Amino acid sequence: xxxxxxxxIAMGGLAFNEPSKDDTGVANEVAHDLAQVFRxxxxxxxxxxxxxxxxxxxxxxxxxxxAFARAVxxxxxxxxxxxxxxxxxxxxxxxxxxRDGQRSPPFPEETGDLPDVSGLMGALRQLSPQQRAAxxxxxxxxxxxxxxxxxxxxxxxxxxxxxxxxxxxxxDLLGREVDEP
Amino acid sequence: xxxxxxxxxxxxRDVEPTPGIWEDAMGRPPSGTGDDDHPPTRKRLIAxxxxxxxxxxxxxxxxxxxxxxxxxxxxxxxxxxxxxxRCDPQSIEVLxxxxxAQPDGLHVDADVTGLADPIVGLKSKSDPNSGSYSGxxxxxxxxxxxxxxxxxxxxxxxxxxxxxxGPEDLSGSFTIVDPNGVFTDYQLSCADGExxxxxxxxxxxPRSPEEAITSQVEGxxxxxxxxxxxxxxxxxxxxxxxxxxxxxxxxxxxxxxxxDQEGRDRYFVAYGYVCPGSGLHVFIQLGNGSDPGQ
Numbered sequence: 001x002x003x004x005x006x007x008x009i010a011m012g013g014l015a016f017n018e019p020s021k022d023d024t025g026v027a028n029e030v031a032h033d034l035a036q037v038f039r040x041x042x043x044x045x046x047x048x049x050x051x052x053x054x055x056x057x058x059x060x061x062x063x064x065x066x067a068f069a070r071a072v073x074x075x076x077x078x079x080x081x082x083x084x085x086x087x088x089x090x091x092x093x094x095x096x097x098x099r100d101g102q103r104s105p106p107f108p109e110e111t112g113d114l115p116d117v118s119g120l121m122g123a124l125r126q127l128s129p130q131q132r133a134a135x136x137x138x139x140x141x142x143x144x145x146x147x148x149x150x151x152x153x154x155x156x157x158x159x160x161x162x163x164x165x166x167x168x169x170x171x172d173l174l175g176r177e178v179d180e181p
Numbered sequence: 182x183x184x185x186x187x188x189x190x191x192x193x194r195d196v197e198p199t200p201g202i203w204e205d206a207m208g209r210p211p212s213g214t215g216d217d218d219h220p221p222t223r224k225r226l227i228a229x230x231x232x233x234x235x236x237x238x239x240x241x242x243x244x245x246x247x248x249x250x251x252x253x254x255x256x257x258x259x260x261x262x263x264x265x266x267r268c269d270p271q272s273i274e275v276l277x278x279x280x281x282a283q284p285d286g287l288h289v290d291a292d293v294t295g296l297a298d299p300i301v302g303l304k305s306k307s308d309p310n311s312g313s314y315s316g317x318x319x320x321x322x323x324x325x326x327x328x329x330x331x332x333x334x335x336x337x338x339x340x341x342x343x344x345x346x347g348p349e350d351l352s353g354s355f356t357i358v359d360p361n362g363v364f365t366d367y368q369l370s371c372a373d374g375e376x377x378x379x380x381x382x383x384x385x386x387p388r389s390p391e392e393a394i395t396s397q398v399e400g401x402x403x404x405x406x407x408x409x410x411x412x413x414x415x416x417x418x419x420x421x422x423x424x425x426x427x428x429x430x431x432x433x434x435x436x437x438x439x440x441d442q443e444g445r446d447r448y449f450v451a452y453g454y455v456c457p458g459s460g461l462h463v464f465i466q467l468g469n470g471s472d473p474g475q
Contacts, residue, residue, distance in 0.1 A: 035203065038202075038203050038206075042198065042202065042203065043197075043198050046198040046199075046202065047193050047194075047196060047198070050193075050196070051193065057199065060198075060199075061198075061199045061202055061205070064198075064202050064206075065202045065203075065205040065206040065209065066206070066209065067206075068202075068203065068206035069206040069207070069209040072206070072207070079352070087300075087339065116192050116195060116196075117189075117192050117193055117196060119189065120189040120190065120192060120193065123186075123189070135190060136190065136193065139187055139190045139191065140190050140191060140193045140194060145310075145378060145452070146309055146310045146376075146452075149310070153300055153302070153339075155313050155417070155418045156310045156378075156418075156451060156452060157418045157419060157435060157437040157451040157452075158418075160378070160379075160380050160381065160449070160451050160452075161381060161439045163380060164380045164381040164439075165381075167186075170186040170189075170190070171184065171186055173186070174185055174186035174189050175184075175185040175186065176184050176185060176186070
């Protein structure tokens with residue numbers, strides 16, 4: 001039974017060990033990688049959340065920060081950070097909107113610093129949150145459908161339906177014709 | 182040329198995010214469940230005790246299975262009719278790693294505990310577009326059916342945020358096999374298939390998958406054979422059609438349905454793969470413009 005005792009000691013050691021310096025180094029390295037992800041994806045994610053919430057800058061700020069904070073916390077188990085962080089941010093934003101008791105909140109006063117997109121935000125608020133997100137990810141962030149599906153946590157075919165319906169609604173609301181140069 | 186609404190959407194690029202979001206993220210305390218209130222030492226004691234129990238039970242099973250003179254021998258992993266998984270905030274367990282395709286697809290029985298607003302996702306390794314998520318149709322856990330191609334695939338669970346428990350990116354592997362011969366293969370005869378795709382058609386659109394294929398897939402020849410493939414019974418995400426030329430499969434397409442404004446079923450070629458040089462592509466007329474898919 002000596003092997004059994006040795007194995008139990010080894011298992012106990014694994015369970016009780018404190019994080020080593022190497023662990024800390026790995027954690028710092030992961031945080032550094034996430035900083036890079038934030039630089040590359042953060043602004044686009046924030047704009048997507050702004051659109052998803054119908055112009056709620058306060059929610060967009062909070063859910064993007066919280067999603068990245070959770071990514072740092074769970075960095076060891078995340079294989080592909082960007083889609084993961086997007087999915088968390090979407091869920092947090094959805095929950096915030098539900099907590100407010102309204103899917104399409106009134107245009108907030110604090111977005112007075114977004115005059116150029118006030119018309120767009122007004123139109124986006126007449127779409128469903130899923131439609132808003134799909135439209136912005138496709139036409140603002142230039143993401144292909146498969147990546148949008150990955151980030152929203154829905155099927156690619158569903159994304160295409162959201163794009164179709166959102167596009168038709170925006171065409172009605174904002175117009176089809178192109179300004180002359 | 183883009184339309185006015187597209188130009189409006191692109192104005193979002195000029196909107197700058199609020200400064201300090203990254204610093205805010207780095208300054209936030211770790212989120213956790215009530216379990217995190219336990220002192221670390223207590224958590225480790227619990228983990229150690231659980232590990233010991235698991236070890237002893239596993240040892241007992243191993244002794245029963247492999248004791249001397251026992252007639253039991255190694256067996257191939259058994260094929261199950263249902264993919265059974267068990268997820269909690271720390272782990273995912275694939276209880277049936279080899280699963281038989283059923284006529285309507287892959288049957289999944291997910292037992293999710295401790296995760297708020299969970300999502301169970303499935304993805305085939307051979308088709309990056311095959312991502313299918315349990316929450317998208319309201320089924321969070323329990324039994325649901327999805328259609329994935331045969332071969333290796335991954336399943337993953339994610340938790341929601343409402344309990345303050347950070348989602349884990351937990352995934353496990355499994356293999357879909359076809360011992361009952363229900364699946365019609367649609368794997369391309371060539372390597373490096375090209376992704377093509379379209380969108381629902383305004384003003385109605387095709388009323389059957391066959392009509393969608395005929396009207397939206399360009400470059401096919403009269404001698405091409407177009408037929409249903411994949412699973413014989415319809416289930417999400419929709420039927421697959423394969424296109425064969427001279428006995429070789431040179432394209433396949435997913436053709437889901439969607440309700441039009443009157444609630445009638447319409448179909449569109451959502452996406453598919455075609456052999457390079459086949460001349461096949463998806464082309465859909467969109468109002469005064471067109472979209473060649475991607």
